[in-house]
Amino acid sequence: MRTALFWLMLALPALGDETSDALKLAEPRPVVSEIVSLTALTRPNFVGEVAAKTEADLGFPIAGTVASRPVDVGQLVEKGDLIAQLDPEDLDADVSTGEAGVLIARTQLRAATDAEKRARDLAERGVDASTRLEDATSALAAAKARMEQAEATLARARDMRGLATLTAPQNGVITVVYAESGASLTGGQPIVRLTGTEGREIVVDLIEQDIASLDIGAEFDVVLAAMPEISVTAKLYRIDPVAERTTRTRRLHLTLDDAPPSFRLGALAKVSLVTTSEAGLSIPLSAIRTKGDMAEVWVVDRATNTVSSKSVTLGMTFAERVRIKSGLKAGDEIVLKGIYSLKDGQTVGPQMHP
Numbered sequence: 001m002r003t004a005l006f007w008l009m010l011a012l013p014a015l016g017d018e019t020s021d022a023l024k025l026a027e028p029r030p031v032v033s034e035i036v037s038l039t040a041l042t043r044p045n046f047v048g049e050v051a052a053k054t055e056a057d058l059g060f061p062i063a064g065t066v067a068s069r070p071v072d073v074g075q076l077v078e079k080g081d082l083i084a085q086l087d088p089e090d091l092d093a094d095v096s097t098g099e100a101g102v103l104i105a106r107t108q109l110r111a112a113t114d115a116e117k118r119a120r121d122l123a124e125r126g127v128d129a130s131t132r133l134e135d136a137t138s139a140l141a142a143a144k145a146r147m148e149q150a151e152a153t154l155a156r157a158r159d160m161r162g163l164a165t166l167t168a169p170q171n172g173v174i175t176v177v178y179a180e181s182g183a184s185l186t187g188g189q190p191i192v193r194l195t196g197t198e199g200r201e202i203v204v205d206l207i208e209q210d211i212a213s214l215d216i217g218a219e220f221d222v223v224l225a226a227m228p229e230i231s232v233t234a235k236l237y238r239i240d241p242v243a244e245r246t247t248r249t250r251r252l253h254l255t256l257d258d259a260p261p262s263f264r265l266g267a268l269a270k271v272s273l274v275t276t277s278e279a280g281l282s283i284p285l286s287a288i289r290t291k292g293d294m295a296e297v298w299v300v301d302r303a304t305n306t307v308s309s310k311s312v313t314l315g316m317t318f319a320e321r322v323r324i325k326s327g328l329k330a331g332d333e334i335v336l337k338g339i340y341s342l343k344d345g346q347t348v349g350p351q352m353h354p
Helices: 002-026 089-125 130-162
Strands: 031-035 045-052 055-059 064-068 082-086 165-167 172-177 190-196 200-207 219-224 231-239 249-256 268-273 281-284 289-291 294-301 306-318 321-326 333-335
Touching: 045 249, 082 190, 089 130, 200 268, 219 249
Parallel strands: none
Antiparallel strands: 031 333, 045 200, 045 268, 055 190, 064 082, 082 165, 172 190, 200 249, 219 231, 219 268, 231 249, 281 321, 289 294, 294 306, 294 333, 306 321
């Protein structure tokens, strides 16, 4: 009897340890999660640059030698103003040759027309054989073909002559000069760069995580770095679809409407997202659980400390984050880790930040 009591007393502490371990295992585990926010990973301020909406390198589509270039860097030009001109000597010679060819072809056509008319009159009166009329008709058709060919050659020569004059396609300012007078150019080689002055924008280079929560149409406050008292509002109208190869950044284009003249090309500007703008939702890719074509996330209900699966519609992917088109709202708590070991209605512990 004493022996049995002795062994029972030894067993009680051990049972107590097992009970304590079981209670520990039964406690809900903490979850690594994130609160969905409209401004997640969006910095409040950026640095941008005033740029032109349109910018183009201008050149001649034909080869030649630059005879004149009356414009220089910094010069304002209007649409139709002369930018540069090639040496027209050879082109003028081609035009003269084409005009001479048309004159000869026209003379031959007139002679062939008269000959065909005479042959037709004689054939109708039975004075001459019908074979002579056939020959005259063939000669007239050949003369007409030569006339059309000569006119086409002249038109091409005149077109080429016109291509030797380069004019401004729009109002702008010359920002780069590539070739001086006397330089020999190949077809398509640029001679100047024309930057349009009719439309300006703000360009900002950001990493993909920073633009993950931005939507087209988002509004920004823009302040000149050199003149903080001057500010305007700009709207995001385009995000470059491909990241820059070396910096891995994407360029944002913010349109400026009726910006004051002080917003000169190349000026630095401070850009900040307007708090009332509608930003998009983005979450880490690690929170997405896929089931076939469906995408789901675990949402934590802190009223009951339980998780539930919720379907979401995905948008564009930016590095390690993805845009959410529908299924979530700001303030939702989503699980980031251990998503494949959870079950609907499972109780979870407190939030742990990643």
